[in-house]
Amino acid sequence: MGLRGLGRDSMLHKKQWFQSFFILFITVFLFVASFIMPFSEQPLAIASGSDHITLTWERDPRTTQTITWRTEVRNLEGMVRYAEIGSGSFPHKAKIAAAGVEELSTNVGKMNIYSVTLTGLKSGTTYMYQVSDGDAWSESYTFSTAAVKVSKFKFLVFGDSQSINYEAWETTLHQAYRANPDAVFFTNMGDLVDVGQDYAHWDKWFSAAKGVIDTISAMPLTGNHENYTPERRFSMPVLFTAQFKVPLNGPEGLKKQAYSFDYGDVHFIVLDSQAGEQAQFLPTMLEEQKTWLEQDLEATNKKWKVVFLHRPPYSNKMGGANPNVKRAFVPILDKYHVDVAFTAHEHAYARTYPLYHEQVVDSPRGTIYVATGRSGTKTYKDTEINEWNTFFYNPLDEPNYLVVEIEGNVLKVKTYKQSGILIDDWSIQKAILH
Ligand SMILES: [Fe+2]
Structure with missing residues (x-):
């Protein structure tokens, strides 16, 4: 082998070494990147088909x-x-x-x-x-479909399902539906997902809901997290409104974020309480909803009136008061005698005495505010019973769900842990108002 041959061997050896090093470098880079990239930025496999x-x-x-x-x-x-x-x-x-x-x-x-x-x-x-x-x-x-004359029906209520992996949400929803296969719809009280403008979260949320959401209707509402982008900026909840085709009877600019519908003898109203998150897009959103809410309640002749809103007017969390939401909606709920207002956001389960003009009342004029706990993984330790509560439970051990049944003059609520253990059981008997 001449000098020239030795030089070629050396060159070949260097080239092979460089190729091996390059492949090793790429492999290590991809391995490390798979851990440090947020899962929202990884490509989402959209399977062909529906x-x-x-x-x-x-x-x-x-x-x-x-x-x-x-x-x-x-x-x-x-x-x-x-x-x-x-x-x-x-x-x-x-x-x-x-x-x-x-x-x-x-x-x-x-x-x-x-x-x-x-x-x-x-x-x-x-x-x-x-x-x-x-x-x-x-x-x-x-x-x-609903019967023309509904004598009795049941629906399911789920507090915030925002999670890391949505397995808890999947188990809560499926356990609740398995235990109540006669439920005609379910609602999710806002903060369905942790990052509302990150589709990777919705992908997991919908996959978890398969087997229920394709069989009974979902009539959900938005929470503050539906307004968050992956960069932690505020946005209108466009991924929510694109996917949930609910009634378009809400105020202009808030279609599908505020709406109402009837089932049997109940008028249901969904409100959007994210005034802070949406201030830059719709600064008058509370004012517009007040006008709409009053008109909507004025127009209904249903026996029962039930409201869903994410942020609670009566809070259980340190520093959790929402005075703007309370000021906007509570006087109207009082005026039209809304029977129950379901709330969320604080991941605690609690219910108030019947309240009217911010006072505890015995009469059927009062509205009961029900904080609906959590159906996902997120918990808060800093919640507590307040003077307006007749019941409080912080679901730190398990997620929970509510079963609401309406028959004639009686509205019954039973609240369960995910595993089926009863937490709370109460009812309202509708009396004739004079
Ligand atoms: Fe929230």
Whole structure:
């Protein structure tokens, strides 16, 4: 071997060594990066086909059903096929409804959100349905319309589900529904997710809700965390409003963040209490909701009035008072005798005596404020019973959920730990007001 050959061998050896070093460097870099990158910045695998199949009521629960789902971005027609269960029509003689589609841009990529409201349904009836991404049909699910005359019904209430991994939320929701398969809808009281403008959180939230949210309607509300971006800036809760097709009867600028609907003899009102987070986008949001709330309550003739709002007017947390929310809404809830106002945000379970003009009252004029605890992982130790509370429990050991049943003149609430242990059991007997 001559000198020239030795030089070539040496060059080859250096080149191989450099290649090996480069591969090792890239491997180590990717390994370290996978730990330090927040999971929101990692690419989200959007499986082909339809997922996040979600039921809501944009319109009348007796004759309509809204169905929303997600696919990767494709230029195909989405549709639903549906038929009355047991009619022998499904799937081949099922009716078909074409869905509208919106492209949703998120921090993890673009996706298609399909949605359709089925109309002209028979009341008090169970239907079977499938959704299509234009290519393939999903598995089959069912939904049920409300009866024209509802003698009794039950719904589920979940406090903040914001979590690290959403497994606690999954278990709480599924345990609650397994124990109450006759519930007709559920609500989630805001702070569904920890970072409302990070789609990775929603991906986990919806995956956890699969098996319930495709079978009964979800009628949720926003919390402060729905307004947070991954960079911890404020935003309008656009990922929430893009995915939950609830009634569009709220005030201008707050559609789907404030809305109302009826089921049986109950008028339900959802409010948005995130005045601070939305101040730069909608500085008059409380004023606008006050006007809308008063008109909405004036117009209803339902026996029961139930309000959902995230921030509690009557707090259990040190420094947790929300005077602007209290000043805006409580006088109107007093004036129209709202029976129950469910709240969240502090992750404690508590209920007040009936309150009217900020005084404890015996009469049925009072409104009971119920702090709904937590359905996810986050807990607070600095909550306590207050003078206006007749019951308080801090769910540090397990998440919890509420079951509300209305029959005629009686509204019953039972609150359970995730594992099914009863925490609280109370009711309101509606008396005739003179
Ligand atoms: Fe909150």
